[in-house]
Amino acid sequence: MPLDDSKEQTNDPKKGSALAMTDALPRDQAPLPGDKSGLEMALMADRAEEASSIMRALGNPHRLLILCILSGGEASVGEIQEQLGLRQSLVSQHLTRLRADDLVVARRSQQFMLYSLKNDVVRDLIDVLCRHYLDECRV
Secondary structure, eight states, rough: OOOOOOOOSSSOTSSHHHHHHHTTTTSSSOOOOGGGHHHHHHHHHHHHHHHHHHHHHHSHHHHHHHHHTTTSOOEHHHHHHHTTTHHHHHHHHHHHHHHTTSEEEEEETTTEEHHHEEEEHHHHHHHHHHIIIIIGGGO
């Protein structure tokens, strides 16, 4: 008798058909991102671009440390520079980038510019990153 395994049922997803694999999914599962309408996908793409922009800004360790410092409250360039041991010009350049990326805001207080985190989204992201990676050495 010839061996014909084309009709054989298997639990191995590598051997099963696409139809068999989708039949195994629960029917009450939330729709996948691929099930979104064109308008919803356009909104998701915009939000993904915004999130990606934030992640690019966080990709520099000095900027991430500056944001961690600012998660503790307002700070001037001099205070940040002192805590990080960086040149003041370098701290200023990073703060300029963070302002351009809409992650920090600045306000004048007498002769100093004080910087702080822009909003709760930035604060939440920094809190998660600091908690997971920098908590034991938080400045």
